Amino acid sequence: MGVFETIGTETHESVHFGVDAATGLEAIVAIHSTVLGPALGGTRFYPYTDDDAALVDVLRLSQGMTYKAAAAGLTQGGGKAVIIGDPTELGSDDLFRSYGKFIDGLAGRYITAEDVGTTVPNMEVVATMTPFVRGLSIETGGSGDPSPGTARGVVAGLSAVSNHLWGTRDLHGRRIAIKGVGKVGYALGRMLTAQGVELVVADVNEIATDVAEHDFGAKVVAVDEIHKVDCDVYSPCALGSDLNRDSIQRLACSAVVGSANNQLAEPADADRLTARGILYAPDFVVNAGGIINIAAETGGYSIEKSNMMIDRIYDNLTEILTRSDALGISTEEAAEHLAEARIKAAQRQGEES
Numbered sequence: 028m029g030v031f032e033t034i035g036t037e038t039h040e041s042v043h044f045g046v047d048a049a050t051g052l053e054a055i056v057a058i059h060s061t062v063l064g065p066a067l068g069g070t071r072f073y074p075y076t077d078d079d080a081a082l083v084d085v086l087r088l089s090q091g092m093t094y095k096a097a098a099a100g101l102t103q104g105g106g107k108a109v110i111i112g113d114p115t116e117l118g119s120d121d122l123f124r125s126y127g128k129f130i131d132g133l134a135g136r137y138i139t140a141e142d143v144g145t146t147v148p149n150m151e152v153v154a155t156m157t158p159f160v161r162g163l164s165i166e167t168g169g170s171g172d173p174s175p176g177t178a179r180g181v182v183a184g185l186s187a188v189s190n191h192l193w194g195t196r197d198l199h200g201r202r203i204a205i206k207g208v209g210k211v212g213y214a215l216g217r218m219l220t221a222q223g224v225e226l227v228v229a230d231v232n233e234i235a236t237d238v239a240e241h242d243f244g245a246k247v248v249a250v251d252e253i254h255k256v257d258c259d260v261y262s263p264c265a266l267g268s269d270l271n272r273d274s275i276q277r278l279a280c281s282a283v284v285g286s287a288n289n290q291l292a293e294p295a296d297a298d299r300l301t302a303r304g305i306l307y308a309p310d311f312v313v314n315a316g317g318i319i320n321i322a323a324e325t326g327g328y329s330i331e332k333s334n335m336m337i338d339r340i341y342d343n344l345t346e347i348l349t350r351s352d353a354l355g356i357s358t359e360e361a362a363e364h365l366a367e368a369r370i371k372a373a374q375r376q377g378e379e380s
């Protein structure tokens with residue numbers, strides 16, 4: 028398929044290809060929008076089956092970043108990068124230096140960070156060639172691991188949902204089922220336990236569930252049981268497409284609030300949740316804490332500044348839930364409207380000035 032055919036009808040500001048035969052670098056940067064600010068998004072290093080698959084992924088992910096940043100109220104646009112190949116075979120420092128030069132050539136329209144398949148040490152190598160990198164370690168002046176920030180954002184989302192459904196932000200005594208107690212799920216479990224929440228967890232990794240049982244007194248259930256757990260909130264913190272035709276039928280909760288990206292397997296799943304009377308907190312709104320933490324590096328990072336910015340997820344989600352009720356649309360649609368309205372307002376301002 029031709030490149031423009033693959034890109035299809037979605038509008039992206041620009042798409043850039045970086046190639047370096049000496050290091051094996053084959054990278055694509057998609058800049059979806061810089062209306063709100065420079066396009067921010069991580070670098071995914073993945074052995075895609077072919078170039079088309081990589082292009083489709085980077086286009087989709089960069090668009091998602093525009094919506095995530097806009098819904099979070101950040102002055103950042105949306106972009107994403109992919110490097111094609113197996114990071115364990117190809118991920119040399121030479122490759123990341125070459126990649127850094129490529130990113131530098133985009134002159135700050137795109138700012139990168141780590142993502143699936145890349146690490147903070149990789150990004151530190153990239154940073155030797157370009158200033159347009161974020162999410163470096165605290166020791167090198169960055170914001171460190173974004174996972175605690177992401178978990179904090181999920182807690183803000185849970186409080187907003189609790190206030191909307193039960194008239195209180197207080198989560199004490201609630202029962203929350205977490206699928207996936209990895210970096211975010213664990214940090215979330217720690218924060219919720221401190222607030223007196225009763226936890227039920229499931230994970231394919233037995234060590235992760237043992238730790239959650241030991242540290243939080245969490246009840247452990249099998250992975251194929253977690254959707255059925257009778258609870259106040261179900262929190263998907265593992266992989267995407269967790270909410271689908273089958274799993275939604277099994278849910279026994281009042282709301283879904285979790286960190287996983289792309290939780291809905293297909294757009295119709297938002298309506299399936301509504302039809303079952305389950306309040307869905309759109310993933311790209313409640314899992315924005317990590318990107319907000321990274322954006323907080325602009326102008327000098329501090330944890331206090333980052334936390335303050337992350338806690339705004341409470342107000343953002345409250346606005347979305349209120350609009351969803353008022354307009355009779357799904358929460359997903361209401362979240363998209365909010366993001367689009369912020370982008371359009373910035374566009375108008377840009378045209379007027």
Ligand SMILES: NC(=O)c1ccc[n+]([C@@H]2O[C@H](COP(=O)([O-])OP(=O)(O)OC[C@H]3O[C@@H](n4cnc5c(N)ncnc54)[C@H](O)[C@@H]3O)[C@@H](O)[C@H]2O)c1
Nearest residue numbers: 173174177207208209210211230231232265286287288317
């Ligand atoms: N880390 C962040 O700051 C961040 C930011 C935004 C979104 N997210 C999203 O949140 C989710 C979790 O991210 P993470 O950084 O904690 O990843 P992670 O890899 O540290 O944790 C994921 C956990 O899910 C478990 N898991 C995987 N497949 C499973 C399955 N089928 N059933 C049950 N458990 C399963 C893994 O064993 C692991 O413990 C991902 O979808 C990620 O894209 C993470």
